[in-house]
Amino acid sequence: MEKRYQGNRLRQGRYSEAGRVYHVTAVTNGRYPWFADYHLARRVCRTLLWSDQAGATSTLCYVLMPDHLHWLFQLGDGESLSKVMLRVKGRSGRLCGSAVWQKGYHDHAVRKEESIRDVARYIVANxxxxxxxxxxxxxPYWNAAWL
Known part of the structure; x- marks a missing residue:
């Protein structure tokens, strides 16, 4: 049986936890390499900084690939993962002048027994x-809190 992508229904029943560390992957529409363009890539990177400055997230690391984003962050107080992703994808899309992102995203709540630094190393090695x-x-399109 073929599995089909279910967008927002993919993670039904999951909930966000303030202070929790999440690894999120978001993909561009059609896997188009929007972020091979320096100016568009910088707009997405600035959007992640904007999210941190607003207190919604605290970025531990990220890498922006030509057609997707890996982002490791701690969720801010009073925030939900879905709202943060909606705002970040919406703002960065507007700054890029197009609907660059595919609907939905993949998230992984980092468990206590996992090493955050190992997850970060995996992300930035993409x-x-x-x-x-x-x-x-x-x-040029990566950063980590440990630098």
Whole structure:
């Protein structure tokens, strides 16, 4: 039986927990490489900073690939994961001048027994595994709290 993407129904029954660390992956419409464009990529990176400054999130690390985003953050007090993602995807899409994001996203609440630094290392190594660069220092669209 073919599994079909169910958008918002994908995570029914899940709830957000303020202070919890989440790893979220959001993909562009049709996997189009919008963020191969420097100006569009910088707009998304600035949107993540905006979310942190508003107190909605506290970014631990992210990497923006040409066609998707991996973002590790702690959810702010009084926030819900779905509202944060709606605001970030909506604002960054408006700044890019298009509906760049696919509906929905994948989230993983990081468990206590998981190493946050190991998750972060996995996230920021994405450009290396994808063969975009041979050294992470050569990839411009990532950041980590430990730097």
């Amino acid at each position: 450009p290396l595994r994808a063969g975009l660069v041979s050294s992470l220092r050569d990839y």
